[in-house]
Amino acid sequence: MEEKILAKVDELSQEMIDTIIRMVQIDSVEGEAEPDAPFGRGVKTALDAALDLAGDMGFSTVNVDNYMGYASYGEGEDYVCAVGHLDVVPTGTGWKQPPFSGYLKDGVIYSRGVLDNKGPIFSCLYALYALKELGIVPDRQVRIIFGCDEETGFEDLKYYLSKEKPPVMGFTPDCKYPVVYAERGRALVEIAPPSMDRFYTLMNDYVLNAKNNGERFHIDFRDQEFGQVEVRNFKILPAASETGNVPSLQFAVSYPAGCTADQIAETIKKEIPDMKTVLVSNMDPVRFEKDCRLVDTLRYTYERVTGMDGTPVTTTGGTYAKMMPNIVPFGPSFPGQKGIGHQPDEWMKVEDIITNAKIYALSLYYLAKDTEMERK
Numbered sequence: 001m002e003e004k005i006l007a008k009v010d011e012l013s014q015e016m017i018d019t020i021i022r023m024v025q026i027d028s029v030e031g032e033a034e035p036d037a038p039f040g041r042g043v044k045t046a047l048d049a050a051l052d053l054a055g056d057m058g059f060s061t062v063n064v065d066n067y068m069g070y071a072s073y074g075e076g077e078d079y080v081c082a083v084g085h086l087d088v089v090p091t092g093t094g095w096k097q098p099p100f101s102g103y104l105k106d107g108v109i110y111s112r113g114v115l116d117n118k119g120p121i122f123s124c125l126y127a128l129y130a131l132k133e134l135g136i137v138p139d140r141q142v143r144i145i146f147g148c149d150e151e152t153g154f155e156d157l158k159y160y161l162s163k164e165k166p167p168v169m170g171f172t173p174d175c176k177y178p179v180v181y182a183e184r185g186r187a188l189v190e191i192a193p194p195s196m197d198r199f200y201t202l203m204n205d206y207v208l209n210a211k212n213n214g215e216r217f218h219i220d221f222r223d224q225e226f227g228q229v230e231v232r233n234f235k236i237l238p239a240a241s242e243t244g245n246v247p248s249l250q251f252a253v254s255y256p257a258g259c260t261a262d263q264i265a266e267t268i269k270k271e272i273p274d275m276k277t278v279l280v281s282n283m284d285p286v287r288f289e290k291d292c293r294l295v296d297t298l299r300y301t302y303e304r305v306t307g308m309d310g311t312p313v314t315t316t317g318g319t320y321a322k323m324m325p326n327i328v329p330f331g332p333s334f335p336g337q338k339g340i341g342h343q344p345d346e347w348m349k350v351e352d353i354i355t356n357a358k359i360y361a362l363s364l365y366y367l368a369k370d371t372e373m374e375r376k
Contacts, residue, residue: 008130021102024111046086067159074138081170084121085147088113094344116341120173120332127361138368175329179298181312182287187261192276226256301362
């Protein structure tokens, strides 16, 4: 059956590539909310296009009040899923070709969102389509879920989980390979100095002339499994009324499971007691056992398709896995592919898109079984 699934993906590959090129031509940067478009008209257009496509493929579709939508195949209350997103970050400058052109050259597609995350999530849709076209009836319902607010706050997923039960297993194709069994925590910290002098001290001593491991704040925690704390995404915020003309500093702390967000905030307060330190938000670390059925299955499918080492890894990133129960990050970037998603000339190789679809097709095939069965 594996060979039949892989061959069917090859058969559908040109249609899949044409679809992805069409979908990345939709400008789905978050816009002003409207009554039927909570994340703006462009994101709504992308969601409608995705659900229309899935319907044409013969899948059942559900629009969750324009916060998310999904295509489903199979029966049953429990389901497995792939969950990605249609919203994209702003284009920025420096593009060699228009950022929503779907430009294809030498086997590479260039466009905002082709990697993050339209290419991968439509690879998942076509992976499921391959199973359907082969007449494979899954033991569980399978959903391909299209998110609309991954880049700016996860409000889409919060709403989805208020209306729908979570999956029993699944993955988000919005990170890297091999399968990611654990994500670091992500804390957002804000510091308000009492004066401009102290603001300059904060910037000079703790940001501009400091390493990104948080050592100046004494939060340079590390553990063997997750590695070192990383401090990043600094943002200067306008002065609030209670601080007069003094701006505040906000930044993200990506931290290992060996410490907590509260511990990080308290340590910073002790280091700079005259400044107001606030833990604005936090998402705890996520960790699965390396030998659990979900992680082990995804390791197998990655190794089966690519022939590469699929030993599970951790990540410093933050994905839907922070909030959606029972899912892990899985693809789409292969080892050595870094710094692509939010940059000018965002790209994805056609051959990588097809390889992703093959990995995802086998993954959905095995995850949708009631019990872990002998492979091959």
